[in-house]
Amino acid sequence: MVDYDTHIRRGHPVIFSLIILFSIIELAISAWLVSRFNLRHDYLSLAVRDRTRFLLFTSCWTIFFSLFYFALFLHSPAGGIMTSVLSHAVFLVLTWIFWTAGAAAITAALGGGLNCDAHFVYCGQLNALEGFAWVVWIFVTFALLVVFFRGIAASRRGDGYRGSLVA
DSSP: OOOOHHHHHHHHHHHHHHHHHHHHHHHHHHHHHHHHHHHHOOOSOHHHHHHHHHHHHHHHHHHHHHHHHHHHHHHOTTSSGGGBHHHHHHHHHHHHHHHHHHHHHHHHHTTTSOOGGGOOTTHHHHHHHHHHHHHHHHHHHHHHHHHHHHHHHHHHTTOGGGSBSOO
16 A cells, blocks of 8 residues: 655645635635725626625635644644544635635626636736635645545544544
């Protein structure tokens, strides 16, 4: 059987760093848009305004908890309930639901993206908001799949889902 522990020890900080980085970018874009919408009331529709606010929340959620799990994993990757497969799975499932809802909602509100030749207000920023939401969704989906497969490995070695990501 192949030992994936070294890959998990190297990959966890990498994927969580990417999730944090792109969530910070999404936070910056959504926070700027929300501040403009609140100041000028020049949003395209109520749907765009509300979905941008939801993506702001989702970005904050992701940054806070990803930093928490990142630090815990660096501190003790093989021990503790907070670095277990179950804990990671619960966090990543909730985060995946938030990003799926947010990315799909802003995509639907924008009709799949805006054509900036039509001179929509904040066109480039809204397209970037949509694009980065899908990028973060891809990284969270990848992390969730890895945790799922590590959960299978943990249950096979007898630890169950309370077992750590690395043996």
